[in-house]
Amino acid sequence: MTETGPEGTRQTEEDAGPPPRNRFVATLARWGMVIILVGAALNLALAWQSIGSGASQVLDDVAPGWLIAAALLGIAPWFFSSVRTWMWAHFLDCPISFRDAVRTTAATELTSSISPKAIGGAPAKIAMMIDSGVRPGHAASILMLDNIADVVFFAAIAPAIAFLTARWRVPEVQEALLRVFDKLSGAAPWVVGVVGLIIVVVFIWRRRSAEPAKGRTKVGRALAQIRGDFLSAYTLIARRGKSRAVAAVALATGLWLCRASVATAVMLGLGQPADPILFFLLQWVVFAMMVFVPTPGAALGAEASFAAILDGFVVEGLLGVLTAGWRFFSFYLPLLFGLVLMPLLSRKRSLD
Numbered sequence: 001m002t003e004t005g006p007e008g009t010r011q012t013e014e015d016a017g018p019p020p021r022n023r024f025v026a027t028l029a030r031w032g033m034v035i036i037l038v039g040a041a042l043n044l045a046l047a048w049q050s051i052g053s054g055a056s057q058v059l060d061d062v063a064p065g066w067l068i069a070a071a072l073l074g075i076a077p078w079f080f081s082s083v084r085t086w087m088w089a090h091f092l093d094c095p096i097s098f099r100d101a102v103r104t105t106a107a108t109e110l111t112s113s114i115s116p117k118a119i120g121g122a123p124a125k126i127a128m129m130i131d132s133g134v135r136p137g138h139a140a141s142i143l144m145l146d147n148i149a150d151v152v153f154f155a156a157i158a159p160a161i162a163f164l165t166a167r168w169r170v171p172e173v174q175e176a177l178l179r180v181f182d183k184l185s186g187a188a189p190w191v192v193g194v195v196g197l198i199i200v201v202v203f204i205w206r207r208r209s210a211e212p213a214k215g216r217t218k219v220g221r222a223l224a225q226i227r228g229d230f231l232s233a234y235t236l237i238a239r240r241g242k243s244r245a246v247a248a249v250a251l252a253t254g255l256w257l258c259r260a261s262v263a264t265a266v267m268l269g270l271g272q273p274a275d276p277i278l279f280f281l282l283q284w285v286v287f288a289m290m291v292f293v294p295t296p297g298a299a300l301g302a303e304a305s306f307a308a309i310l311d312g313f314v315v316e317g318l319l320g321v322l323t324a325g326w327r328f329f330s331f332y333l334p335l336l337f338g339l340v341l342m343p344l345l346s347r348k349r350s351l352d
Helices: 020-052 064-091 098-113 122-131 136-164 171-209 218-240 242-259 262-269 276-290 301-313 319-351
Strands: 002-005 008-011
Touching (some): 064 098, 064 122, 064 136, 064 242, 098 122, 098 319, 122 136, 136 242, 136 276, 171 276, 218 242, 262 276, 262 319, 276 301, 301 319
Antiparallel strands (some): 002 008
């Protein structure tokens, strides 16, 4: 349908198509549903294989309460991530609603499911924060702060737990850690290259930002503003944000404690004994290895890593069911939760 006016023919609002936010949500929903269907089929195949190999004999003592706990542990990280985003946005004087923070988390997790783990949902997270009213430089700062908190957990807190509980002495844990260190050593040249590139870019950026404002292009002024916001965030944190930095690490710890405890709850839900700390450390290794899987959402690689690392701690014949349950509660169920939640949050926002 068209309308004719003094300036000729123009499209109606309906012909122009859906707004960018709705197109983004529709794209995430379409790809997310494909991933859920494929993942569900793989999970059913794993479970069926285990049942066919005798797992049904050890499934007589299923505890539904623990399986509900596994579902809650799988979804709980969204709360920690949303609180972290909301906290930093308010600290940087970019107040957003908690609903916007949840919407940002949902978009981040959904985008992460259709991209390699090394990339994750970073682009969607920045885009959603900007859409919620956070300035681009501050959005980039919040993303970096979240990544730093996660690195502190993986590089310091989790190893400290392994050391203090003496679980690092378990031969299988040592073997799993060696695998991670091998992966890290192989990735070291790439990390050094990326860090070097960042240093060069920052150096060039500083030189250009030192130019008089009148001599800059519009794009140059915008980039200078982003850089100023990005660096001012860290200056502000150094001056009066140390307690929030500690809170961010605590939230990251809660996030990963929940995420790395799903298999423990599934194991207990299947009526089998499980060492919570040992299983937590083994899952910490699994999540560390998933970063190096190039498939979207670490598909197939995540299941393979989990099965390889936990094989020696699971009753014979039960590994397939445990792997399927862990992947469902830690990945596919939160993804399905996000697919339901994201359109509701977007629709609410559009009515404001």
